[in-house]
Structure formats: structure tokens, C-alpha cells
Amino acid sequence: MARGSLRRVLQVTFLCLALIVVPLSAVQLLKGLKKTFATDGSDLQNIIQLLLGFNEDGSTSQVEAAMVSVQGSRKQKMRQFYKDVWVYGTSINTEVLPQVSNIIDSTFFIGLNTDLLFSFWCTLSDSEGISITLDHFNLIDSVVTKSMFDNLIYVTSDNKAHNSLGVELFVVKINGFTRPYAYIDKCTRRVLDSFDRGGYQVPINGQMASSTSSNAAPAIPQTATFSSDGCDVQGQGGNPNRPIQYGQSPFCLSSLTRYQDGQICSLENDAIVVVNCYGSDLCEAPDIGRFNCTLGLNYSVNGGSSPMLDVFFFASKTAQMYKDLYNFDPLQGYVPLAKVHCVSSINAYWDGESLLFSDGDGVSYHPLTGCDTVAHEYSHGLTERASNLAYRYQSGGINEAFSDMAGEAAEDFIFGKNMSDWLVGREMFIGGGKAVRYFKDPTLDGVSIKHVNDYRSYLDVHFTSGVYNYVFYLLSQDIGTRAAFECFLNANRLYWTETTTFETGACGTLRGAYDAGYPMDIVAKAFVAVGIKFTNCKDISKLVTVELQNGVNQTGLSISDVRNPLFKVNVPVNVNRLTISVSSPDVRIFVASLYNRTATPIAAAFGAVTASVKSSTTVYARFAIVLPDLERKNVSAVMTFN
Template sequence: MKAYPKVSAVAIALAGIISLPALAADRINLDAPTIFAANAAQSVISNDAFVEGASFVAANGDEIVRIQQTYQGLPVFGESFAATKNSLGFMTAFTGTAISGIDKDIASVEPSVKANTAVSTLASEWQHEIHRIHSPQKQLVVWLDAKDVAHLAWYVSYTIYGSNPTRPMGFVDAKSGKLLDSWDGLNHAEATGPGGNGKTGRYEFGPGKRYGSFEVRQNGSTCTLDSPNVETLDMRNRTSGGSVHSFTCPENTERQVNGAFSAMNDAHAFGLVTFDMYKEWYGIRPITQKLRLRVHYDSEYENAFWDGRQMTFGDGKNTFYPLVSLDVVAHEVSHGVTSQNSNLVYRNQSGGMNEAFSDVSAAAALYYLEGDFNWKIGDRIKKGSGAMRYMDNPPLDGKSIGHARDFTNGMNVHYSSGVFNKAFYLLSNKEGWDIRKAFDAYIKANQVYWTANSTFDQGGAGVYKAAEALGYCVNDVVDAFDVVGVTTGARTGSGCGGGDELPVAGFNTSVDGLKVAFNNTSQFADSYSWTFGDGNEASSMSPVHTYGAEGTYSVSLSAKNSLGEDTKSLNVTVVEKCDDGGNGGGGDANAWSETKSYKVGDIVTYNGSTYEATWWSTGARPDIYTNVWKKVQGLVVFADCPPVNDAPVANFSSVVNDLTITLTDSSTDDKGVVSRTWSVNGSVLSSADKVVNHTVASAGDYSVVLTVKDAEGLSSSKSVTVKVGSTGGCAPAWDAGKIYNTGDQISHNGKKYEAKWWTQGQEPGTTGQWGVWKDLGACN
């Protein structure tokens, strides 16, 4: 049987280790070197409260993977952390932030508010008429507010097209219907033929031309700007509709607009270039669906945007030529990359990072196609001199910032992007670096380490961690971001070729039976040498070793570079797991259980560590309750699985006859209930019998509590409100799709009923005298 975690009053009094929790989830820094932090992440993994996101292979061959947290199957919006997964599937080396304690705020994930109602709530806040909205998106999530209080919420958005397009996004409480938060999430910003504009000059796409031919779909003599990965629509200066452009093969010459020779050719060809860059360099699609590019949007529209589904480009007017240069196309496409990975919220510092990633993607795309970049964004479409943004000197545009100290809340995300743009420029120009290498670190950070509401410092730390995993010099990352006022990590020399630092050896272990995963924490080392104490050796960075027999082994790691060598040794104890014969222990009965009763001297394992009980307890997690458990060296596993005592589960039913309540105990326990206590409205009844008759003075609601204990002192309680006599009026109507619990009252076909136990879909009045529904008489 199962029981909720408990600790005895004596254990709590003596341990004095925890106070009653506030109504807020707990945010745990996994980068802190504590057992509690490591166990918080392991708890997420062991409870399957996650889904794996994007991943990449580190320099040592391990897989670095994003762990998206979930709660009762729903995503926890913006909350993920990174883990290292070795060749055996072990997850270790967690980094980032984990969330626990959501159950303190959310008991049920059944929404009371419908998804469409949530969309209407958002539209009402933004004063948009329902008939004008396009592409409404709705997702049920768990969302944490600024105080880390968890809410069951609808994550909703939609798009309004027109001369001033917008994409409201927000969270609506799925219980109360209240709008919790909202913001504008609109991200601005083989055939042959001509391209270019009055500033770049006319150029040609085709064999032997400045740029190669671009891929199209051909049907007879008709070609369309369509391919397996990219399609380009001609909006014909409208804000809706549009169709894939067609022309007579093989040359598309349509059409000159605002000084550009063929905006559709540019958009389509550069969309293909962007797709190819992501595919060739990283083996990924920039977005999961086909790239849809909409050209000639509205009349004289001087902008471009990503609306969560597609990229849209205006023809410009006085300030810009049509906004279809490679940097602008790659910029908009890369908003899709961000939305499908870190999903950086488009405001505050995360919004500046969102814009910066699109800018660095634009730099990468030009470097991919042309092998060079001038650090100017939008200079090829801007009429006259200058550019939209200057990555090497962001303040040159008169609005952007180049240092984190200049950021202010509410700042335009295009201007705050200068911080990460400048860092990218500095990193790309470090010795041994280039645009491709710096982009490696940025995209891996976006895929795995950044989260929806990352700050500049958290984002910089993500780039640092990505560089470290890739084997790149982390000192260069620290130095580049230090110039723009962003904290990233320590100058450990990792990936920097040793330099002038002596190596420092270090490691920790994760033990599972006879199998041990070694996590290398050495610094300034170029090579490693392991001895496992059983005659076996290894030279990989973080090996996994399985011992042939139980015992304690002396493990040594030597870390070396050109200047010297350092050695670290630890004793590791391994014992084979027990086999409980299929009685529920899963072959690991010595692992700590939240429902088991432990006495002084009991030995358990929890998340790779071993603990000995110093006091009686139940539900006291070993890594938290340090006055109940003490940590001991090595791993000890029982040869024979010890018997497990589970706490009882209290349960009872009630029948009302006039003013008399008949209470019947139906509690269960693996070894039998030995005592019980009944109380009504706080007063303990004199009888402790299994069946008790209690007469009350008058009609009303009475709180009945049953507490039961087993032979080893474990207890459980259940409380039910019992209604005696007529309390007037009808209850809410019965709903076949709703879940009802013990004591819930409803009305159906002119009668009032009370649920005797949990039920769903059983119609009142059809289940008979012994059914789930108790007939309380007529109501009106």
C-alpha cells in the first residue's frame, strides 16, 4: 500500500530540521556543490518528471541534454536544466535550476477554464476583436510567477495582421480565469534570376554567378518558389492570403519594387542558405516545419517579423529597400530556432538575448556563404549610409547598449541585444576563434542551457558551459563577457591547452551496484590516467567502470599537462544489489523508501550515497534530515532484501439516520491496524470500535476524523465532512465528466446526493442502496 510521507513528531522535535513550507515552489540551484542540489535533480529524473529536449555531443563523447521539467505530465514553462548523459544512459553533472514543491500550489491539473475562454481573456486585455485574430495557440502548462508560486495556466497567443502587426502572448489562470501575465511576442525584424538592390547593386543567382542557383519545384515549364525545406509566398501587398510564387522556368525576374531587382529571389535563396547552414553545421532543421517566407507584405511596410509560424518581409519605403537580405532573412528564421529551443521570452534581458541570437545567426549565415562578415546588421538594405545595428560597437546606432550596466527594465529588446552582440564579436576575434566557433557555443547554449526567462548572467553562464563541454577555451568566454559586464564562470583554463597553470586533479562518483560512474572535475589538464584498484585502467575523461566483485577499491586519477601532473585518490565500496524475489523492491530493496519505517542503525542508499539511521523516522529524506540520518563512506547494499513495513491507509464510510451517524472503519495495512481514534468536530469519541454510532444535537456539517496505527507505530488519518439533516437548497448539478471525492454533494433529477467514495461517470439514482451515491432526499 502507499502512504503519504510522514516523520514522527518525536523525530521532528529532536531533528529540528524543517519548518512548515510557504505556498511557493522551491527553486534549487544545481550549480551549488551540495548533496541537496544533486538530489533535487535526481528526484526529477527518478520520478520521470521530465522530457528530454535538444542535445549535443561534448568533446569527451558524453551527451549534454536539456531536461524539461514536467508536473503531472504538463510542461513547467521555462523551467529546465542540463544533464550529462554517459554511454550507459546515466545522467550526472546537472547544471542550472530545478523546481520542486509544485504540489504545494497545484493539487489537480484539471482546468476549470476552457482554452478558448483563455484566448478571449487575452484578446479582451489587448482590446482585439475575436474575428480579427489569426492562428490562436493554446497549451496547458504549469507557470511560476515572480514569487515562484505555481499556477495551472493556459499559455495562449495569437497574431493580428495589418499595418501594425502584433502577437499578444500570455498566461491565463486555468482555475480562476484571471490573466496572469502578457506581452507582445512578435519578433520584428534550382532556378536563376536577379537579386540585390540599389545599394548592393544587381547580382545574379545561377551557375558561374555571384551566388549559385536556388532550389525550386518544377512542373513542366512552370516553376514555383517551393522546395522540400523552403517555400516563398507573394503577398501582393496584402496582409493576409498570399500564394507560392510561380514563373516560367528557369529564370524568375519578378519583380522590381522599391529599388530591389527581385525580392522574392533574394528571400527564397537566402532562406535556403540559412536552412543549409543549420543542416550542414549542426545537423538540425532551424524549425521543425517547412520555412515559409512571405514577401511583399502590405504597402510600404518597413519591417520584417516572425509570428511563431512564418517569416514576413515588407518592401520598405524611405528608410529601407525590401527587407530580404541574407542577414535579415537569417535573423527572422533564427527567431524560430529560439522559439523551438530555449523559447526566450521577448522582453527584459531574455528578449535582448533573443534578438542577439538572431543577429549572431545572421553573422554566421554570411560567414557560411561568403567567408567574411563586416559586423553590420541590415547595412545591405538600409538606404543611404550606415546600418541597423553594429555588433562590434552597439552604441554607434545611437540607441543600443554595449554593457549590462546600461540595461533598464522595459528597454527595447533590439537595443539591449547589444550586450550579447558585442560579446559575440569579442569572442569571435579571440585567438583560435572565429565566427563559426563562437556560434557553436551560442547555439548549444540556446539548445540546452538557456531557459525562457534567462538573465544576461544566466545566458553568459550558458555560453560558458557550452564552450566547456565542446572543449573550447572557457577563459576566452569569461574575458569576452567580462568586457560587457556579464558574469559567466571561473577562469579554470578548461580547453585552453594548459597555458601556465599546473593541473589540479579531482573527481566524484555515482555508484549503482557494482557499476561506478566517475565524474572528472579536474582543471587545467590535457590528459587523464585512471586506475580502478582491480587491475583495470582507463584514459577517458569520465569513465564508467563495472567491478567483478564486491569490495572496497582504491581509485586514483592522474591529471596531466605540459607543466606537470596531479593525482587524486578515493576509496569506493561496491556491493551487488539484492533480489527481493519480485515483492515490489525491484531488486533494490535497500534504497530509501518514503513510506518505510526506519529505526536506529538501519542502512539505506539514496541517489548514490549511503546513510545510517540515527533515530526512528518515516518519510525523512536522508539528504535533508541530517539529524535523523548520517552519511557513511562507500555504498552498502543488503545481500538479502529486508522486509518493508508500509504505513496504514486510513479510510471509513458514514451513514446518517436522522441525527445519528454510523461510522465504519475500512482502513488497510500490510500487517494490520492495531488501534484507532474517532473524533467529531475536534472532540475524541470514547469508543475506538471499528463501527461507531454517534448522535449529534442538531442538523449541520460535522468534521469526522479517523486516525489509525499499525504495530510499529506508523499512523494515518482521514477527515470527512458529514452532513446531518437538511441543510437546505440543491447542490451543483451532476456532471458525468467530473471527478467526485468522498463527501462531495450534487443534485440530479430533483434529488440531492452525496458521494461515498471517489467516482466519475456513475449516474446518481442508478447505483442502488450499496452504490457510490447516497440519497439525501428531494431538493429544490
């Protein structure tokens, strides 16, 4: 018997044995576990193993992402693994402090070994996975240009755990592209779940919003956003809706690569590599965009003066925005290709590895290479690496909304504070007056929603994105675009997962606001306006997780007029007085009985404050800089009971 046939017989034998000896699934989904431990974090994973029962069923936890909050705590997102294979939809959020550590939220499974005991004998080849996926999506005769695979544990709605292969394809069709994704049981070959992974700016059927708008793009400010160093490379960019002259600040191409003693410029750097596909959908023989630095580059098409320059500039500045404003590498070291002059359909895509941009049609559409479009697609890559929000249902709406938000944040970063136009894709329309989506009122396109009561599971994710888009717009009016975007970015990095909903996503955004030092009550107000009830986090005060402890020096605080670190103080029995001091004398300390900034303080002072408090209660300490545009970092604070 051939080796492959023998292995298949063994797989079937073990599967049958499992069906005989294994009882009904004992897998359980557990959510919301919170716990505080007296540890500096060095043994946190061992504690989690014991507390979550992972040692009994072969599970482990691994840190996937981490950041330092303005309170100085280390926030971590951990993922559940079973036999070194990641478990879909799980996360364990932890917070590490000098003497204590917290599990602040969690979603995980127990009892996985009951279902998976025998399934790891099963295998599924990549080629089999492709065939099963194409057949499932009725794409047998289509051209597959890219395939990616992932081993994972997928738990179905009946609480059955499956050793699975995730198959993602990028498929060329007559009317464009599609990204089918399927989770396939390695033993039964059954497709457990599937969806189109998307990553495009407009609905795949090409439908565009047709409502008109009188909102014009704001004028470019005279003050430079970026350094003018290296601003010697000339070129025309943009289109009649927003003409751009490269070589004049703020439109400097200083981050491109130079060859031949600086004579040849190449559109590549550590954030993006731009290639010319010469009108080919498959982009089989692309050329990196290179040109004489002195002569500049002007490669016009359909009203776009030089789409390649636009994509290079806006992708580079989007990456710079994430690094400069949020201290975050959006693609975690990965440098994608940006394929320009390649998409025959009217669209822009993220295909899982690359960005693709249409030239438009010259009749209704310019090239789809405007600032918000490029930032939108670039940020799909961020989301897939951070939260991996499934591109369907409510998580898909959040996925699309985040990329829309990134587009407005990029406009704010590049063109100047408060210079976002709040119109998605406005620049692509020949003649202007239209947009793909509208932040100020998402319903203007006739299909998008802006309230959770209007959500239906069959709605396209581009239309359900209106709920979070509207929240972002409202929040930006209160705390500014950059601060509002940081709340959602932190949530994407640490608190959202594949199965996040509008409700759970809102709670994650509140946590993201807390980590950045922004007012959670203001963030909550924006979500309430779209019908979010905060079912999973009704008591917002409980999201204040960092406690000032008696005599313990709390280090690493970051404080400004907008970033206000917030702590809780649990006052013990028979104590009615406390003192808080801070290492920077220009920091104002507020002590109040409520967490929100509008609460009347019990006491407030610069540098040090003493407050009379009630015993056996919880009070809150907030640190702020009064002067605008001034920030203090690595500040330390200490609290003592008197």
C-alpha cells in the same frame, strides 16, 4: 442545469475547497544541483525522479534536446513536467558517458502538488483565452489573424504554481502587427504574466537607427561557396547596395522544386516555401512563387530586383548553414511559409509559424529581404523551438542578439569566411551608409547598449541586444565567426531557458563552447568586456565535466586545430604518473595543471604521452590536430595510471 454550467460550478467548488484545505504554497525553486552517477544513462531518468523528489509530487522529466559533444558525451536538456504538462522556466542538463552520467546543471520546482492538487479540474476554452488576452492588451477591436495555445504550469514570483493556458495571438493593427502573449490561470481567469512575443527585426514603433557608417559590404569572393550543380536558373536579385545575379555561383537556386519536366520552377523545398501576398497585410490568398525556369523571375519593387528570389535563396542557405556546419535542423522538420509583398509597415517578422517581409517604401527603404534580415527572422523560429527565450528583459535582448548573430553567420557562410559586414540590415537603406544595429559599437545608433551597467528593464530588447552582439563580435575576432556562433547556438539548444539572464546566459555559452571544443577562457574574456561577472560559474574549470577514468576507453572524440576536446583527470592518492594514448597518431595530447590552452603543459606528445603528476590533484588533458583544416572524428582515447 446545462452541462457547461454544472462543470463551472464544480470548478468553483473545488477551487473553494482548495482554498480551505491547502496551506500556504510549499513550492520551492531549486537551482544548481550537480551530481555524478555510476550509470550508462539507461536508468538516468529514474535516478533523476528520485534525486529531485519528483516521485513525491507527481512530476516527471522529459528529454527536449540532445547533442553529442566533441568529448564524445551525449548532452541532454530535460524539462520538468507535472501530470504531462510542462513547467515554465525549468531545465535539467545531463551528460551521458559509457560508465557514468552527470547532472551538470538544473533549475526545477518541488512541491508543485501543493498548489495544483485541485486546479486540474479547471478548464479554459481557447475562445475564452483569446477574449481575455485581447482585453488585457486593449486590442478588442483588432483583427486576429492567428492564434496558438499551450497548456503549462506557470509559477509566479510569490512561488505559487498555476495550471495555466498560454495564449499567443498575431494581431493586425493600423500601424502594423503585434504578437501578444498571456499566461492565464485556468481557475481564476487571471492573467498571470504577459508580454509582446516580438520576432521582428526593428522596434515595433518603426524607429530605425540613423547613425551613418563608412563600412561598405565586402566584395563577393570569386571562389564559389556552393556547388554549381543546377545553377541554370536565372534571375536578378538584391538591390543597388548588393546586386545579385542568380544563376552564377555562389548564387545558385539549385534547391528549388521543378514541375512539368523541369520547365516550371517553384520557390519551395524542405526549408522554406515562398509565397506572394500581392501587397495584402492579411495575405489571405497567397500564391507560391512559380515561374518559367528558362525565363527566370524578375519581380522588382522599391529597388529590390526580386525579393521573392532573395528570401528563397537566403532562407534555404540559412537552413543549409545550420545543417552543414552544425549538424542541426533549425526548425526541427517544420517548413515555414515566407510571405513576401505583405507587410505595409517597414519591418520583417516571424509570427510564430511564418516569415513576413515588407517591400519597404521606395523612399528610404528597399524591401527588407537582405541576407542578414532573412536569417534573423528564420532564426527566431529556431529560438522559439530551442530555448524559448522570453521576449522581454534580458532574455529578450539575448533572443534578439542571437538572431542578429545568425545574420552575420549566414553572411560568413554564403559570401565566404570573414565576409560578415557586422552591420544589421545595411542593405535595406536606400543610398546606403546606415544600419539598423552595429556590432563593432552597438551604441552608434544612439539607443543601444553594449555594457551590462547600462541595462534598464524598460529598454526595448532590440537595444539591449547590443550587449550580446558586442560579445559575439569580440569573440569572432579571436576564434572566427563560425566557431563563435556555435558557442551561442549550443547554448540556445541546451542551456538557455525562458528566464535566462545575461549572467546565466554567459555560463550557458561557456558550456556550449566546451561542448564544441573551443577555449572557454577566450569566450569568458569577451563576456568580461561587457561587464559579465560569471556569478553562477566563477570557477570555469568546473565546467570541464568529462573525466578520463583509469582504463576506460573514451570514444567518439572529434578533433581539429580549433576543436580541442578537453578532459579532466582526478589523480588519486599515491599515484604520480599517467599515460594517455589515442587511436589517431597525428593527434597531439597535452597534459597540464590548468584547463586553458595557454597553460604550460606538464607533458605533450603525438599519439601517446606519459606525464608525471602530483597525487590527489586534478590535471587536464587536451587533444588537438596541429595542421589546419584537418579533422579527425570518432577518435578513441584511454588513460591509465602507472
